[in-house]
Amino acid sequence: MRNAFSSALIAAAQADERILLVTGDHGYALFDEFRHRFPKQYINAGIAEQNMVGVAAGLAKSGFRPVVYALSAFIPIRVLEQIKLDVCCEELPVLFIGDGAGVVYSTLGVSHQSTEDVAALRALPQVRILSPADAHEMKAAMELAFATPAPVYLRMGKSDLGQVHSSPPKLEWGRLLPVRSGNGPLVFIATGSMLNLAVKLAEEWPGSAVWSAPSLKPLDTGSLVSVCRPHRVVVTLEEHNVIGGLGGAVAEILSQEHPLPVCRIGVPDQYSELCGSYSYLMREHGLDLNSVRAQVHAFTKKHPVA
Amino acid sequence: MSAASTDYISANLRRTILRMAYSGSTVHIACAFSLVEILAVLYRQHLRLGSGPKDPERDYLILSKGHGVMAQYACLHELGWLSEKHIQDYCTDGTALKGLSDADVPGLEVNSGSLGHGLAVGAGLAMGALRRGTSQKVYAILGDGECNEGSIWEALLFASHFRLTNLLVIVDANGYQAMGSTAEVMNMGSLEQKFTAFGFEACTIDGHDEALLDKTITRLVKSSFSGPRAIIARTVKGKGVSFMEGSNLWHYSRLNEKTYQDALAELEKIEVGVSR
Numbered sequence: 001m002r003n004a005f006s007s008a009l010i011a012a013a014q015a016d017e018r019i020l021l022v023t024g025d026h027g028y029a030l031f032d033e034f035r036h037r038f039p040k041q042y043i044n045a046g047i048a049e050q051n052m053v054g055v056a057a058g059l060a061k062s063g064f065r066p067v068v069y070a071l072s073a074f075i076p077i078r079v080l081e082q083i084k085l086d087v088c089c090e091e092l093p094v095l096f097i098g099d100g101a102g103v104v105y106s107t108l109g110v111s112h113q114s115t116e117d118v119a120a121l122r123a124l125p126q127v128r129i130l131s132p133a134d135a136h137e138m139k140a141a142m143e144l145a146f147a148t149p150a151p152v153y154l155r156m157g158k159s160d161l162g163q164v165h166s167s168p169p170k171l172e173w174g175r176l177l178p179v180r181s182g183n184g185p186l187v188f189i190a191t192g193s194m195l196n197l198a199v200k201l202a203e204e205w206p207g208s209a210v211w212s213a214p215s216l217k218p219l220d221t222g223s224l225v226s227v228c229r230p231h232r233v234v235v236t237l238e239e240h241n242v243i244g245g246l247g248g249a250v251a252e253i254l255s256q257e258h259p260l261p262v263c264r265i266g267v268p269d270q271y272s273e274l275c276g277s278y279s280y281l282m283r284e285h286g287l288d289l290n291s292v293r294a295q296v297h298a299f300t301k302k303h304p305v306a
Numbered sequence: 307m308s309a310a311s312t313d314y315i316s317a318n319l320r321r322t323i324l325r326m327a328y329s330g331s332t333v334h335i336a337c338a339f340s341l342v343e344i345l346a347v348l349y350r351q352h353l354r355l356g357s358g359p360k361d362p363e364r365d366y367l368i369l370s371k372g373h374g375v376m377a378q379y380a381c382l383h384e385l386g387w388l389s390e391k392h393i394q395d396y397c398t399d400g401t402a403l404k405g406l407s408d409a410d411v412p413g414l415e416v417n418s419g420s421l422g423h424g425l426a427v428g429a430g431l432a433m434g435a436l437r438r439g440t441s442q443k444v445y446a447i448l449g450d451g452e453c454n455e456g457s458i459w460e461a462l463l464f465a466s467h468f469r470l471t472n473l474l475v476i477v478d479a480n481g482y483q484a485m486g487s488t489a490e491v492m493n494m495g496s497l498e499q500k501f502t503a504f505g506f507e508a509c510t511i512d513g514h515d516e517a518l519l520d521k522t523i524t525r526l527v528k529s530s531f532s533g534p535r536a537i538i539a540r541t542v543k544g545k546g547v548s549f550m551e552g553s554n555l556w557h558y559s560r561l562n563e564k565t566y567q568d569a570l571a572e573l574e575k576i577e578v579g580v581s582r
Contacts, residue, residue, distance in 0.1 A: 051460035058430015
């Protein structure tokens with residue numbers, strides 16, 4: 001997925017010299033080729049994120065298309081106000097890349113983990129949020145972002161979980177992508193790193209459907225309702241706080257338009273307490289296959305589907 | 307070099323500010339009064355505004371210190387970009403001019419008022435102009451209180467490192483911030499020394515001496531220095547009205563009928579002595 005990101009960025013920079021990569025001193029190996037091929041389109045703004053976002057706003061105002069890259073622990077959280085006032089209020093075409101979203105930096109602790117980024121940004125008018133699940137979605141997401149002259153946040157999470165799609169899907173703002181069809185009682189809607197697990201889990205519920213949600217904002221009401229209508233229970237999965245992310249967005253829409261029980265699987269409202277591998281932390285937060293299966297069983301017990 | 311045909315007489319600008327503050331019953335009068343001469347000199351003698359507020363080749367005036375926005379409204383009124391109705395209806399229901407800088411208003415370049423934002427945006431505009439090879443200048447006006455913000459110092463490092471020679475920072479150093487004098491609240495020491503240490507060509511002058519402001523801006527803009535430039539403009543908060551000068555009360559106080567008339571009367575007296 002990181003290669004797909006890098007390739008898409010390079011292709012865009014080659015096609016359009018207004019595209020500038022602005023990094024907060026991050027992306028050590030990731031940008032080697034970019035720096036080598038487009039040194040004039042590469043700006044390292046140093047370890048100074050507030051200024052970096054303001055500078056990107058100024059560059060966008062003067063006709064450039066900045067791509068601002070940092071860890072998602074810093075962009076957007078550290079600079080939420082700059083994103084709001086300098087970029088979103090003016091609807092400037094700045095693409096923010098938040099790398100390592102979720103608990104990817106599992107051994108580094110809470111400072112480098114990001115499970116609140118989507119919730120914080122969703123409440124900012126004008127910003128659009130993408131959360132691709134595999135390399136194919138990443139390519140499509142980057143193309144959609146560059147084709148959209150508006151503030152966009154692209155959430156890049158755990159990147160080596162393998163491919164779900166077999167080719168780049170056609171991506172549209174707000175639309176869910178079909179992954180597995182079925183008319184059973186359950187529908188799984190997952191975003192980013194959790195799509196892979198959703199596919200595995202769905203095999204245990206015959207007839208269940210799986211959809212990917214790469215566009216977290218906007219999330220199209222009509223599309224979501226038509227996806228959920230054939231089913232009795234909705235399960236959302238995300239590597240993000242259960243508050244304010246995909247599950248929150250789905251529940252907000254369904255509660256008004258087509259009320260259904262929504263089982264929100266995500267990081268409980270807590271920080272990582274201990275250190276360990278990625279899979280260790282995912283277990284700690286109840287996001288491994290066994291824990292998620294148990295949560296879905298408990299939920300369907302409460303909201304019987306049979 | 308002059309772009310506008312208007313005079314920007316400081317007493318007139320202050321009168322417009324007073325009228326706005328009175329009709330809108332708003333605060334921050336003293337914050338606007340301290341930077342009147344700075345803005346007058348920029349609008350009269352330096353800013354090249356081209357065909358209007360969205361001219362892609364215009365010079366940028368960034369009011370990072372958004373609290374002084376009434377002074378900029380007064381200049382935009384002289385320029386004809388704001389109407390008399392804008393002034394009379396200031397801050398009334400459903401009007402566009404807010405109590406802090408808002409980029410939606412033609413002539414205002416940034417959303418500021420949350421402090422420490424404008425300089426970084428200005429640095430981005432300056433970098434964009436250099437990359438596009440234009441001769442555009444960026445004039446960024448900061449408050450000395452605003453210099454408490456860490457993002458200001460991030461932006462100074464950036465401007466210096468990337469040699470933004472088309473950036474001129476002017477600090478409206480009126481010596482006060484919301485809760486007291488800058489010396490009491492957060493002593494910034496010598497701003498000139500700090501800016502110099504951060505790689506700027508910097509000097510300190512009287513921010514109410516229009517001839518000196520003009521001369522200094524011209525010298526710095528034309529300087530062969532290889533980095534950004536800065537003027538620390540020593541000003542008086544509330545300048546122009548005796549009972550507001552040096553009194554931090556007028557950061558937050560609103561005018562009543564008597565204070566409004568008293569202030570206007572003082573400005574009428576000053577105008578008699580003004581020569582072109």
